[in-house]
Amino acid sequence: MPVEKHVVALSGGKDSTCLALMLTEREPRDYLFLCTPTGNEPEAMFAHWRKLGDLLGSPVRPVMHPGGLKGVITEQQMIPNFRARFCTRILKIEPYRAFLALNTPITSYVGLRADEEGRAGGAYGDIPGVTMRFPLREWGMTEADVWSYLDTRSVTIPRRTDCKWCFHQRIGEWYLFWSDDIDGWLEGEAIEAERNATFRSPGRDTWPVSMKGLRDAFEGGRIPKSVEREINPIRQSGACRVCTL
Numbered sequence: 403m404p405v406e407k408h409v410v411a412l413s414g415g416k417d418s419t420c421l422a423l424m425l426t427e428r429e430p431r432d433y434l435f436l437c438t439p440t441g442n443e444p445e446a447m448f449a450h451w452r453k454l455g456d457l458l459g460s461p462v463r464p465v466m467h468p469g470g471l472k473g474v475i476t477e478q479q480m481i482p483n484f485r486a487r488f489c490t491r492i493l494k495i496e497p498y499r500a501f502l503a504l505n506t507p508i509t510s511y512v513g514l515r516a517d518e519e520g521r522a523g524g525a526y527g528d529i530p531g532v533t534m535r536f537p538l539r540e541w542g543m544t545e546a547d548v549w550s551y552l553d554t555r556s557v558t559i560p561r562r563t564d565c566k567w568c569f570h571q572r573i574g575e576w577y578l579f580w581s582d583d584i585d586g587w588l589e590g591e592a593i594e595a596e597r598n599a600t601f602r603s604p605g606r607d608t609w610p611v612s613m614k615g616l617r618d619a620f621e622g623g624r625i626p627k628s629v630e631r632e633i634n635p636i637r638q639s640g641a642c643r644v645c646t647l
């Protein structure tokens with residue numbers, strides 16, 4: 403009879419970070435700590451995963467689609483958008499499902515809180531040999547509790563933990579991406595030109611839809627009003643904009 407494994411998938415957001423750290427204190431055992439990067443996260447996100455590995459005493463191992471976001475865009479021959487969110491399924495959900503199915507019996511711990519009753523965790527309980535647990539809910543942890551715990555551990559969460567090209571981001575986030583990482587920006591622009599499509603959907607706001615148009619506007623001195631709010635956010639959850647593993 404194989405020994406049961408225990409896995410915590412770390413999106414990098416506050417809830418899964420808190421969950422992993424608390425589990426090692428409250429229920430010490432051998433855990434596997436995983437992340438499902440798309441390869442398009444900001445460098446600060448990878449630094450966060452490395453730091454967490456040090457704190458947890460075990461590295462956070464990536465489980466990912468070999469091509470990452472860029473490769474999936476090539477495979478699908480299209481840029482993901484609000485209506486076609488294949489990126490989350492292919493880059494996060496399917497690799498994690500495959501990992502679980504290959505490692506049964508296994509318990510998967512998910513960082514859903516007690517104050518988000520309506521929110522569903524990833525649907526993996528249907529895989530034979532997989533048990534799902536939601537310890538933050540079991541422990542009655544609210545968002546305020548999570549932040550308070552992270553403060554006691556002096557753990558901060560990166561401002562952006564999702565994809566740099568995510569179609570879901572706000573205009574102020576696009577501005578900060580442009581000002582922080584022009585190489586990553588130009589790579590996104592090249593993909594838009596190659597695919598003759600855009601990451602942003604038309605009609606969301608009064609800004610240009612394409613990354614090239616946005617760059618022209620930013621270089622011309624136009625600054626989104628929301629930038630200040632993005633730099634000093636009310637504490638955010640982070641992680642992929644769409645999925646909870």
Ligand code: SF4
Pocket residue numbers: 440482487489490493564565567568569570641642643644645
């Ligand atoms: S962060 Fe955005 S682009 Fe990246 S996988 Fe999630 S929904 Fe897709």
